Amino acid sequence: MKTFDEIYKLIKNNQIIEARNLLVKMNVVDIAQFYETIFEDEDEEHFIVLFRVLPKDIAANVFSYLSPEGKSHIIQSVTDKEITYILDELYLDDVVDLIEEFPANIVKRLVENTDEPRRTLINKFLQYPNDSAGGIMTIEYVALKKEMSVAEALAHIKSVGVDKETINTCYVMSSDRKLEGVISIRKLILSDDDVIVGDIMDTHLISAKTLDDQEVVADVFKKYDFIALPVVDKEGRLVGIITIDDIIDIIESENTEDFHKMAAMQPSQTDYLRMSAWELSKNRIPWLLFLMISALFTGNIIESYEEAIIQVTALSTFLPMLMDSGGNAGSQSSTLIIRGLALGEIETSDFFKVLWKELKISIIVATILNAANFVRLYFLGSTDLMLAITVCLSLYFTIILAKMVGGILPIIAKKFNMDPAIMAGPLITTIVDALALLVYFATATQLLGIG
Amino acid sequence: MKTFDEIYKLIKNNQIIEARNLLVKMNVVDIAQFYETIFEDEDEEHFIVLFRVLPKDIAANVFSYLSPEGKSHIIQSVTDKEITYILDELYLDDVVDLIEEFPANIVKRLVENTDEPRRTLINKFLQYPNDSAGGIMTIEYVALKKEMSVAEALAHIKSVGVDKETINTCYVMSSDRKLEGVISIRKLILSDDDVIVGDIMDTHLISAKTLDDQEVVADVFKKYDFIALPVVDKEGRLVGIITIDDIIDIIESENTEDFHKMAAMQPSQTDYLRMSAWELSKNRIPWLLFLMISALFTGNIIESYEEAIIQVTALSTFLPMLMDSGGNAGSQSSTLIIRGLALGEIETSDFFKVLWKELKISIIVATILNAANFVRLYFLGSTDLMLAITVCLSLYFTIILAKMVGGILPIIAKKFNMDPAIMAGPLITTIVDALALLVYFATATQLLGIG
Numbered sequence: 001m002k003t004f005d006e007i008y009k010l011i012k013n014n015q016i017i018e019a020r021n022l023l024v025k026m027n028v029v030d031i032a033q034f035y036e037t038i039f040e041d042e043d044e045e046h047f048i049v050l051f052r053v054l055p056k057d058i059a060a061n062v063f064s065y066l067s068p069e070g071k072s073h074i075i076q077s078v079t080d081k082e083i084t085y086i087l088d089e090l091y092l093d094d095v096v097d098l099i100e101e102f103p104a105n106i107v108k109r110l111v112e113n114t115d116e117p118r119r120t121l122i123n124k125f126l127q128y129p130n131d132s133a134g135g136i137m138t139i140e141y142v143a144l145k146k147e148m149s150v151a152e153a154l155a156h157i158k159s160v161g162v163d164k165e166t167i168n169t170c171y172v173m174s175s176d177r178k179l180e181g182v183i184s185i186r187k188l189i190l191s192d193d194d195v196i197v198g199d200i201m202d203t204h205l206i207s208a209k210t211l212d213d214q215e216v217v218a219d220v221f222k223k224y225d226f227i228a229l230p231v232v233d234k235e236g237r238l239v240g241i242i243t244i245d246d247i248i249d250i251i252e253s254e255n256t257e258d259f260h261k262m263a264a265m266q267p268s269q270t271d272y273l274r275m276s277a278w279e280l281s282k283n284r285i286p287w288l289l290f291l292m293i294s295a296l297f298t299g300n301i302i303e304s305y306e307e308a309i310i311q312v313t314a315l316s317t318f319l320p321m322l323m324d325s326g327g328n329a330g331s332q333s334s335t336l337i338i339r340g341l342a343l344g345e346i347e348t349s350d351f352f353k354v355l356w357k358e359l360k361i362s363i364i365v366a367t368i369l370n371a372a373n374f375v376r377l378y379f380l381g382s383t384d385l386m387l388a389i390t391v392c393l394s395l396y397f398t399i400i401l402a403k404m405v406g407g408i409l410p411i412i413a414k415k416f417n418m419d420p421a422i423m424a425g426p427l428i429t430t431i432v433d434a435l436a437l438l439v440y441f442a443t444a445t446q447l448l449g450i451g
Numbered sequence: 452m453k454t455f456d457e458i459y460k461l462i463k464n465n466q467i468i469e470a471r472n473l474l475v476k477m478n479v480v481d482i483a484q485f486y487e488t489i490f491e492d493e494d495e496e497h498f499i500v501l502f503r504v505l506p507k508d509i510a511a512n513v514f515s516y517l518s519p520e521g522k523s524h525i526i527q528s529v530t531d532k533e534i535t536y537i538l539d540e541l542y543l544d545d546v547v548d549l550i551e552e553f554p555a556n557i558v559k560r561l562v563e564n565t566d567e568p569r570r571t572l573i574n575k576f577l578q579y580p581n582d583s584a585g586g587i588m589t590i591e592y593v594a595l596k597k598e599m600s601v602a603e604a605l606a607h608i609k610s611v612g613v614d615k616e617t618i619n620t621c622y623v624m625s626s627d628r629k630l631e632g633v634i635s636i637r638k639l640i641l642s643d644d645d646v647i648v649g650d651i652m653d654t655h656l657i658s659a660k661t662l663d664d665q666e667v668v669a670d671v672f673k674k675y676d677f678i679a680l681p682v683v684d685k686e687g688r689l690v691g692i693i694t695i696d697d698i699i700d701i702i703e704s705e706n707t708e709d710f711h712k713m714a715a716m717q718p719s720q721t722d723y724l725r726m727s728a729w730e731l732s733k734n735r736i737p738w739l740l741f742l743m744i745s746a747l748f749t750g751n752i753i754e755s756y757e758e759a760i761i762q763v764t765a766l767s768t769f770l771p772m773l774m775d776s777g778g779n780a781g782s783q784s785s786t787l788i789i790r791g792l793a794l795g796e797i798e799t800s801d802f803f804k805v806l807w808k809e810l811k812i813s814i815i816v817a818t819i820l821n822a823a824n825f826v827r828l829y830f831l832g833s834t835d836l837m838l839a840i841t842v843c844l845s846l847y848f849t850i851i852l853a854k855m856v857g858g859i860l861p862i863i864a865k866k867f868n869m870d871p872a873i874m875a876g877p878l879i880t881t882i883v884d885a886l887a888l889l890v891y892f893a894t895a896t897q898l899l900g901i902g
Contacts, residue, residue, distance in 0.1 A: 027655055029675050158640055167637050168619045168678075185636055186618050189609055204478055222703070224480050225696035227619075227678060244695055245676035248702065252673070255706045256790055262710075263786035263876065264779055271796040272787050273804060277811035284783050284812070285819055291779050292820055295772035296827060303768045309760065316767045317754045320884050321746035323771060327778075328715055328742050328877045332735050335714035336723050339707055345722040353724060360728035361735070368736055369743055376747060425714065425876050426779045433771050 004034045011046050020053040028058060032065035039070050048077050060089030068101055075106055083113040091165050092118075093138040093246070096125045133217050134210035136250065137231045137240030142170040146180055146198030150191045157185070166243050169228040172201050177237040179205060179230055207232045210239060214250050219344065221247045258342060262335070262424035264291065291430050298434045305441040312448055314383070318391045318440075326398040326436040327429030329365065333358055333406030334428050338420045341410060348415045351408065358407035359400070366399040390447045394440040401439070402432040455485045462497050471504040479509060483516035490521050499528050511540030519552055526557055534564040542616050543569075544589040544697070547576045584668050585661035587701065588682045588691030593621040597631055597649030601642045608636070617694050620679040623652050628688040630656060630681055658683045661690060665701050670795065672698045709793060713786070713875035715742065742881050749885045756892040763899055765834070769842045769891075777849040777887040778880030780816065784809055784857030785879050789871045792861060799866045802859065809858035810851070817850040841898045845891040852890070853883040 003022060010019040023031060031054075039047045051059060051074055063071060063086050075083060087095055087110065095114075099107050099122065111119060121139070128134025142164050144153050153170070161167045170188070172181035181201030191200055207230045208217050220229060221244060231240045257267040264287035268275065302309070302319075309315050337354060340346035346354065370392045377383040377391060406428045410420035454473060461470040474482060482505075490498045502510060502525055514522060514537050526534060538546055538561065546565075550558050550573065562570060572590070579585025593615050595604050604621070612618045621639070623632035632652030642651055658681045659668050671680060672695060682691045708718040715738035719726065753760070753770075760766050788805060791797035797805065821843045828834040828842060857879045861871035 025655055027657060027675060154640065161637060161641050167640065185640070186612060189605065189618065189636070190612050204476055206478060222699055224478060225699075227695065244678065244699075248673055248695075248699065251699065251702060252794065256794070259710075259713075259786055259790045263782045265783050265786070272791045273797060273801060273808075277808055277815060280787075280808070281812050281815040281819075284780075285816055288776060288779055288783070288816060288820060289823055292772055292776045292824065293827065295775040296769075296824075298771040298775075299768040302770065303765070306764045306767075309767055310764055313757045313761055314754070316757075316760055316770070317750040318747075319753065319767070319770055320749040320774060320888070321743060323774065324746040324749075324877075324881060324884065325739065325743045327880070328739055329735075331714045331877065332716050332739070335710055335716070336731075339710045340723045343703065343707070346724060350724060357724075357728055357731070361732050364728060364732040365736055365739065368732075369739060372740055373743065373747075376744065426775075426782065429778070429880075430775060433775065437771070 004030075007034070008038065008046075011050055016049070016053050019050070023050075023053070024055060024058060028061045029065050031058070032062045032070075035062065036067055036070055039067075039073065044073065044077075047073070052078075052082075056085050057089055060086045064090055064094050071098065072102060072106055075102075075109060080109075080113050083109065087114055087118075091138050091140050092121060092125065093136065096122055096135075099126065100130065128210055131214045132210065133208040133212040133214065133231045133242060134240070136214055136217070136246050137210075137242050138165050139240045140165040141228075141230075141238075141241040142167050143238070144170050144172045144183065144197055146172050146174075146196070146201065148197045149193065150188055150195045150197065150200075151193035153183075153188055153197050157188075165241070166228055169241075171230055171238055171241070172197060173238055179207060179232050179236060179238040181205070182230065205230070208242065209234070215254050217242060218247050218250045218254065222251075254342075258338070258421045261419060261421035262338065264288065264424075264426035287426065291426055294430045295433065298430065298437060301434060301437040301441070305445075308441055308444055308448075312387065312444065314387060315440075315444055318394075319437075322391070322394055322398055322436045322440055323429075323433045325369065325395060326402040326432040327425070329362070329399045330402035330406035330428040330432045331425035333361075333403045334410055334424050337407055337410045338424060341414055341420050346411070348411050351411050351415075354407050354411060355404065358403045362400040362403035365403070366396045369399065370396055386447050390440075390444050393447075394436065394443050397439045397443075398432065398436040401435045402428070405431055405435070455481075458485070459489065459497075462501055467500070467504050470501070474501075474504070475506060475509060479512045480516050482509070483513045483521075486513065487518055487521060490518075490524065495524065495528075498524070503529075503533075507536050508540055511537045515541055515545050522549065523553060523557055526553075526560060531560075531564050534560065538565055538569075542589045542591050543572060543576065544587065547573055547586075550577065551581065579661055582665045583661065584659040584663040584665065584682045584693060585691070587665055587668070587697050588659075588661075588693050589616050590691045591616040592679075592681075592689075592692040593618050594689070595621050595623045595634065595648055597623050597625075597647070597652065599648045600644065601639055601646045601648065601651075602644035604634075604639055604648050608639075616692070617679055620692075622681055622689055622692070623648060624689055630658060630683055630687060630689040632656070633681065656681070659693065660685070666705050668693060669698050669701050669705065673702075705793075709789070709872045712870060712872035713789065715739065715875075715877035738877065742877055745881045746884065749881065749888060752885060752888040752892070756896075759892055759895055759899075763838065763895065765838060766891075766895055769845075770888075773842070773845055773849055773887045773891055774880075774884045776820065776846060777853040777883040778876070780813070780850045781853035781857035781879040781883045782876035784812075784854045785861055785875050788858055788861045789875060792865055792871050797862070799862050802862050802866075805858050805862060806855065809854045813851040813854035816854070817847045820850065821847055837898050841891075841895050844898075845887065845894050848890045848894075849883065849887040852886045853879070856882055856886070 007019045007022050035047060035050060054062060063074060099110060140163060142157055142160060144156065157167050168185050170183050171179060172183060174180050181203045182205065183197060183201040187200055206224060210231055210233055227244045229242045230238055231242060233239050253269050260267040266283040268283055337346060373395055374388060374392050377388040378385060409423040413420045413423045458470045458473050486498060486501060505513060514525060550561060591614060593608055593611060595607065608618050619636050621634050622630060623634060625631050632654045634648060634652040638651055657675060661682055661684055678695045680693045681689055682693060684690050704720050711718040717734040719734055788797060824846055825839060825843050828839040829836060860874040864871045864874045
C-alpha cells in the first residue's frame, strides 16, 4: 500500500516520529504484514527500529500477528524489559502458543521474563493437548455474580474489561467457580439498571470440557452461531473461554487436514513454503509406498491374463480408460460422503440410504458414459463389435462397483472410529483398479472366446 | 435428548402448557433440531401444534433454523397473520434467503404478508448476486453519529438494540449516510460518559463493497479477526453489515466447493441426502465423460506400442503401478498447492519456488520408492534385470514429471484466472498417465531392444 511505502521511506531517512504517527493509524494486522515484508527483505535493522517506535500496546498486538521467524528475531533482539512488556500484553493463549512453538533457548528467555503467578498458569495450560478445548482457550473473560444488578455488572465490566479478550459475552459464576449462567453484553445494555443478573442470565448452558477435541468445539460454534464458548473442568468449574476468531483458524486447519489426507499425505499445518523438501517428502512417502506395492499386486491380475492379452493385444489399449474412469467415479462418491460426514449431513446410520442412492446414480452415470463409449469405439473407432461390447460391459460394472465402494467405505471407516478422509481418491482408485481388471478380463474371456 | 422425549410425550398427551414450559428453556437451535426429527417422522400434526405453542419471538427464531422442507410446511399450514409475525421477526437477510430458496407459490404468500417499505427493501436486496457481499449482508445494524457522547450513544443503543442483529460493533455515519468510523461496544463501555464518539471511534476503515465476492469477504474476516464488517456502496455510503456467523457458513461452503471440484464434480451446496440421484448424476457426468475420452486417447499410446507388448507381455503387468503412482504423486503436489493458494499461503509469484521445491521433493520420493520397487521386483519377484531397470527408470521420471505437473498447473490456472481446484487429482492423473506411458515405452524400447 502507498502509505506503507511512505512510512518505509521515512524510516530509512531517520524520520522516526513521522513514521510512527502514520503507523499507529493503520490496522495492526496490516502493520504486521508490512513488517513481515521488511523482514523478508532482510532489512533486520529497520525491522527492529520500526518495532521499537510503536506504542507498547500496539507493539505487543503487532507481535502476535508476526510469523514465527519474525517473532523469534524480535525476542532475540530486544531487552528483557521489552520482552516482559510484550508477554504481559499478550493474552495467555498466545503466550502458550509461543512457548509451544519455539526452541528451548528462546522459551527459556520467555519464561524468565514472566512473573511467578503467570508462569504457574502457563504451566497448567501447557498440560492440555494442543488440539483440545483446554489447549485453545484463554482465561481473559469477564466473570459476574448472579446477585449483581445490571448497573453493578456494567460497572464491573468497565473496571476489568480492558484486559479481557472479549466482553461481548460474560459468565456468571458461583463462589466455588461453578458456571451458573451466561449473559451477553447486549442483554445487559438492553436491561434496566436495577434488574438482577441472575434473573435474566441464560441458564441453558452449553459449554466445552477441557479435553474436548477442537473439532467438536468448532462444531458447537457452527451449530449454535456462538461468538464465545465457556470451557469447564470435570467439576463444572469455569476455567476459560474460547472465542470465535480462534475457531475460524481451527475450521480451516481441520479442512486442510482433510484435503491432505484425501490426497494420501500425512497432514501438516505448516505453510508449504516454510517446510523443507525433506519434511514434505516424509509426509508423502508412506502412502505412496503402500499404494505402489498394492498396485504391483493389481498388476498380478494382468499377469495372470497374459494369455488373453497375447491373443487380443487390443485389450491393453483400454486399460487406462477403464482404470481411470473407475477411479474417478469412485473418488466422486467418496469425496461427497467424506464431506457430508465431516459437515454432519450424513451419519453412519445412513449407510443403506447412501448405498441405494449410489446404486441409482451409478446406473445413470454408467449408462450415459457407455453410450458415449460405444459410439466412440464402434462407430467412430471401428473397434471389433465383441471387443466394444466387452469394454462397455466392463465399464458398466466397474462404475457401479466404484461408486458403491466409494460411497460405503468412508461410512464403514467412521463406524470403526477411523478417519473417513483416508477412504478417498487414491485408496479407492487402487481398490477399484483391481475390481475393474477382474471384471474386464472375466468378461473378455467369456465374450471373446479366449483361453 | 431426554428432555425432548419428555416434551414429545407431553404433546402427544395434549399437555400443551407443560410442554411449552419445558421447550422455552432450551436453545433455539436444539428446538429446531427436535422439530426436524418430528417432521421427519411425518408427524405433521404435532409438528404444527408444537410450533404454535412457542412464544412468537422464539417461534420465529426456531423457524430460521428449520430445513427448507420444514419451513415450507409451516408457511403452508399457518395463518397469514402468523406469517407476517414470523417475517417481521426475521432479519432481512434471512427473509431474502427464504424468498430465493422457495417456489413461486410460497414466495407469493410471503411477499403478500410483508409491508410495503420492507417489500421495497427486499426487492433491492434480491438484486445483489447471491454470493456477493450485498447478498449476504443484513441491514439491522446500530448507526451512531460522531457528535454523540458515549452516554448518548449507549442510550441510543439501548433504545434500538433489540431489533439489531449485533450491537457489538456500531457504525458512525455522516448525515449523508457515509461511513465515517467504527466503534465497538467494548470501547463505548470502557470510555467515560462525556467522551465524544468521534474522538474515540476507529477511522481506519476496512469495509466490503456490495458486489465483492463472498470469498473475498471471508478472507477479510480471517485476516483481521473481525466479528462484523460494514458494507458500503460505490459512493461509500453504509448499506449493511456482515456478521461472523454467516462467514463461517461461507468458509465451509467454499471448502465444500473445492472438495467437489477437486474430485471432478460440479460443486453443489445442497445436502447429499436431499439431492435426487438424477441431480447428483448430472454433477458427476460431464467431467467423467471428458476424462474417459481423454483416457481413450491415452490408450492409443499403448496401442502404438502393441508390438512391444507382444514381445514382452510382462510390460503390461506394471501399467497399474506406474499409472497409479504417477497419479498419486501428482495429486499430492496439486492438493498442497491448491490448498496453499486458497489460504493465501502461496501466490502465483511463487511459481519458481514451487517448481524448485517439487523437483527436490520428487527426487527424494522417487529415489526411496524406486529402492523399494527394485527390491520387490528383482530380489523378491525374480523379474528380469533389464525389465526391472526399465520399470524403475520409468517410475523415477514419472514421479518427477507428476510432481512438477501437479505443482505448477494449479498456479498456472490461477494466473489465467481459472479456479486452481480443477487442476486436482483426476485431471492430473489423466495427464500424468499419458506421460508415464510415453516414458515407459520409450525406455522399454531402448533397454529391452524391442522394435
